[in-house]
Amino acid sequence: MEQTNNYIDSNKDKFLQELIELLKIPSISADPMYAQNLLDCADAIAKNLVESGIENVEVLETKGYPVVYGEKIIDNSLPTILIYGHYDVQPPDPINLWESDPFEPTIKNTEIHPDGALFARGSADDKGQFFMHVKAVEAMINTNSLYCNVKFLIEGEEEVGSENLEDFLIEHKDKLKNDIILISDTSVLSMENPTLTTGLRGLSYLEVEVEGANRDLHSGLYGGAVPNPINILCDMIASLHDKNENVTVKDFYDKVSAITSEELKEMQKLPFDLEEYKNAIGLNDITGERGYSTLERTTIRPSLDVNGIWGGYMGEGAKTVIPSKAYAKISMRLVPNQNPNEITKLFSEHFKSIAPASIKVNVKAFHGGKPYVLPCTDKGYISAKKAMEKTFEKEVLPLRGGGSIPIVSTFEEILGTKSVLMGFGLDSDALHSPNEHFGLKNFYLGIKTIPYFFKYYSESN
Ligand code: BES
Ligand code: MN
Ligand code: MN
Numbered sequence: 001m002e003q004t005n006n007y008i009d010s011n012k013d014k015f016l017q018e019l020i021e022l023l024k025i026p027s028i029s030a031d032p033m034y035a036q037n038l039l040d041c042a043d044a045i046a047k048n049l050v051e052s053g054i055e056n057v058e059v060l061e062t063k064g065y066p067v068v069y070g071e072k073i074i075d076n077s078l079p080t081i082l083i084y085g086h087y088d089v090q091p092p093d094p095i096n097l098w099e100s101d102p103f104e105p106t107i108k109n110t111e112i113h114p115d116g117a118l119f120a121r122g123s124a125d126d127k128g129q130f131f132m133h134v135k136a137v138e139a140m141i142n143t144n145s146l147y148c149n150v151k152f153l154i155e156g157e158e159e160v161g162s163e164n165l166e167d168f169l170i171e172h173k174d175k176l177k178n179d180i181i182l183i184s185d186t187s188v189l190s191m192e193n194p195t196l197t198t199g200l201r202g203l204s205y206l207e208v209e210v211e212g213a214n215r216d217l218h219s220g221l222y223g224g225a226v227p228n229p230i231n232i233l234c235d236m237i238a239s240l241h242d243k244n245e246n247v248t249v250k251d252f253y254d255k256v257s258a259i260t261s262e263e264l265k266e267m268q269k270l271p272f273d274l275e276e277y278k279n280a281i282g283l284n285d286i287t288g289e290r291g292y293s294t295l296e297r298t299t300i301r302p303s304l305d306v307n308g309i310w311g312g313y314m315g316e317g318a319k320t321v322i323p324s325k326a327y328a329k330i331s332m333r334l335v336p337n338q339n340p341n342e343i344t345k346l347f348s349e350h351f352k353s354i355a356p357a358s359i360k361v362n363v364k365a366f367h368g369g370k371p372y373v374l375p376c377t378d379k380g381y382i383s384a385k386k387a388m389e390k391t392f393e394k395e396v397l398p399l400r401g402g403g404s405i406p407i408v409s410t411f412e413e414i415l416g417t418k419s420v421l422m423g424f425g426l427d428s429d430a431l432h433s434p435n436e437h438f439g440l441k442n443f444y445l446g447i448k449t450i451p452y453f454f455k456y457y458s459e460s461n
């Protein structure tokens with residue numbers, strides 16, 4: 001292990017430069033204008049995998065953006081670790097709020113990252129994180145200390161719901177055979193209080209349309225006598241939470257399973273500074289479901305949020321009009337054992353049931369994802385905890401993540417294996433926001449932790 005660590009130490013600059021090259025490629029999966037950049041990014045990763053000593057590297061087609069595959073099989077009697085990551089990124093918008101170009105990676109020091117952070121779209125989510133695995137494997141190969149077989153599956157559609165990956169998994173089930181999946185696409189609570197992500201929330205996402213009159217109407221001629229879809233949509237949305245901030249969608253909580261008292265106890269050991277939390281995002285006060293802490297609200301409890309709302313006149317100046325239609329995008333984060341299809345159906349029925357007779361309601365379902373949990377008794381969890389405790393030199397506690405990686409539950413269904421969510425980012429790294437960044441210390445610590453995972457995991461088998 002000492003040799004591996006030395007290799008990593010003496011290649012720090014090379015690793016960083018290589019990551020910077022990947023971050024320059026605007027691989028924005030949501031916008032078809034960037035399609036060529038996604039293909040270029042897949043090729044660039046494949047090239048890097050080859051140069052890192054990984055074998056049988058291929059850019060494999062899916063019905064959408066391609067998957068980059070590679071492997072290093074050293075001994076069939078050893079366990080096989082499948083590394084998953086995504087090379088697509090979120091759109092950088094609003095672009096004018098970036099202090100440096102989102103695709104010109106820039107190193108700056110921040111209060112939380114006094115040793116420097118790399119600012120670029122995708123730095124933490126997820127190029128910087130999956131790339132740690134590529135470099136850790138390079139270090140292990142070059143120092144003859146690869147303790148497990150390894151396979152890479154780096155996809156290009158995570159940020160748009162991974163809708164073509166399920167078919168890919170079915171088609172390539174044998175090739176992807178593994179004992180455990182290792183993913184760095186989540187966060188630690190802080191560098192002082194490192195955590196391992198033991199779960200992900202699921203997701204139901206939909207768009208609602210509320211329709212009133214068959215055309216926009218003069219708000220003087222008709223105002224006061226006809227339904228206004230925007231007013232009504234606002235009322236309907238407001239009614240989706242009660243005074244205790246519980247979601248009112250009928251039967252919404254029916255299948256929510258409580259966490260075990262041990263998990264709750266571990267969670268309550270975690271320090272959480274509410275003042276710091278509020279300050280970091282510029283709030284005077286917070287809100288949420290009564291009876292639960294902020295950490296509980298964002299991890300073990302489901303939630304419902306409007307992500308966008310529009311309708312009527314939105315141009316310059318005033319236009320007196322009662323719009324014919326109003327729209328909203330709504331997301332629900334789900335916890336075990338809520339099922340996204342069931343929740344979408346419950347929402348849709350509920351939303352129609354609360355609609356006044358004066359309007360018509362249309363609900364359009366988008367991609368979803370199931371929630372996921374990794375038990376703390378899993379060999380993968382235990383190996384990751386040991387690995388992180390080795391490099392962070394702190395106790396590592398379990399914490400579920402509030403975000404979603406929809407493919408993780410599909411991995412379990414199709415490939416039959418568990419995923420370990422050993423992320424190294426921080427929630428404050430501005431994922432999906434302007435000025436996304438990834439701490440250099442986090443990047444190098446991640447690269448050093450991964451070989452220990454390989455070692456401990458192979459020893460546990
Ligand atoms: N890496 C995130 C998910 C994440 C981040 C989980 C931090 C836990 C902690 C992932 O790229 C993401 O953004 N997922 C989307 C899923 C969606 C686009 C289907 C999400 O959570 O909104
Ligand atoms: Mn991600
Ligand atoms: Mn993301």
